[in-house]
Amino acid sequence: MTRVISVRDLWKVFGPKAAQVPASTDLCALSRRELLDRTGCTAAVRDISFDVAPGEVFVVMGLSGSGKSTLVRCLTRLVEPTAGEVVFEGEDILNADRKRLRELRRRKFSMVFQHFGLLPYRRVVDNVAYGLEIRGAGRAERTRRAMEVIELVGLDGYENSYPDQLSGGMQQRVGLARALAVDPDVLFFDEPFSALDPLIRRDMQNEVIRLHHEVGKTMVFITHDLSEALKLGDRILIMRDGMTVQCGTGADLVGAPADDYVRDFVRDVPRARVLTLRWVMRPPRPDEPLDGPELGPDVVVVDAARPVLDAGKPVKIVEDGQLLGVVTGDEIFAVLAGA
Incomplete structure (x- = not known):
């Protein structure tokens, strides 16, 4: 998988001599309560790895x-x-x-927080343009870009309003627009x-x-x-x-x-709204006809229910031209019954 972010063995420990915790096999094996009792440290993030x-x-x-x-x-x-490591577009930002x-x-990168953090004395357009101002963009450029994203998030007409004149949802849209403005x-x-x-x-x-x-x-x-x-x-x-x-x-x-x-x-x-056909398909039986319609494996069961039931025969689950399995009304009903 191509990665934008790659996180490896990430730790965040709060407390005295925090760096000793991830370096010690014995301390790593302790539960959060045991670690706190023995060292006075709290491991808020413990050995996390993932890619985005x-x-x-x-x-x-x-x-x-x-x-x-x-x-x-x-x-x-x-x-x-x-x-640990936090690699962003090939660069370990911890260095x-x-x-x-x-x-x-x-x-x-930009962040959108629970608390909007808008500048109360600035209009919407100036709040949205703030990141561009910090970056050094000229007034005309940052106003143009701010107006683009204000329209994108559905706030056109409110660009000259102040934060206290907006609802909570609208204020969060301003925060979202501010994050998007710097692209x-x-x-x-x-x-x-x-x-x-x-x-x-x-x-x-x-x-x-x-x-x-x-x-x-x-x-x-x-x-x-x-x-x-x-x-x-x-x-x-x-x-x-x-x-x-x-x-x-x-x-x-x-x-x-x-x-x-x-x-x-x-x-x-509701399982039928989350599970895909990849999860409910089965191998075709030797005596089953394979001349029915085709669906992709990532179609959600609730969306596949009508085409499968209307087919009256096994529906082929195909990906990149390869037959992965079949689905019939029996498999659909089994999921719907558990939904």
Whole structure:
């Protein structure tokens, strides 16, 4: 897989002599409570490794205290990691000096936080253009670009408003526009919609999906909400006590949970809306006709139900011209019954 971000063996330990923890096999083996009792240290991120592909929406999910927000801050060095590698477009940013790090933050990645952090005395257009101003762009250039992204996020007509004149959802759109204005390679979201009302939150999730389709940015999205993770993520990394529990697609988590912790998380998920035909197909039987219609393996079961049932014969699951298996109404009904 081509990688934009590659994280290897990442640790963030808070406390005295923190660097000794990842270097010690004995200390690494301790639970969070045991480590705190023995050393006075807390390992917020413990030996995390993952890759993010270009254009991917990679979601990190976990409950409060799981380490997810510390992890995303380590990726941009807002929090300094204790050990490991964070390779961004081939460069280990843990080796970057302050000048290089400022350059990366100004040009390569942007963050959207739960708390909007808007400048209250600046109009929307000036808030959106702030990153470009820091970069040194002229007024005409930054105003032009700010107006482009203001329209992109659906705020045209509000460019001369001040933050306190906007709703929470609109303020978060300003934060999103500000992050997009500098045209970063990667957008980092740290629980950006947690403080919003449910309906506004849903609208903002849909907005992120729309923007991703339009601009194709690589995104790393932090959330504690499984439904949000499943809705947004191409892949999801579940954290617990600073560690990776499981990393995979939503269908991977629902179809093959790694342990009871993940199983409890996904227990109430409507399986038919998450599982793909790849998970329910089976090998064709010798006496079955193979002249039925074709579907791809990544079609979600709920979307495949009508074509499969209408076919009246096995539907071939084909990828790149290769027959992977077949699906009939029996397989569809089995998933729908468990939904």
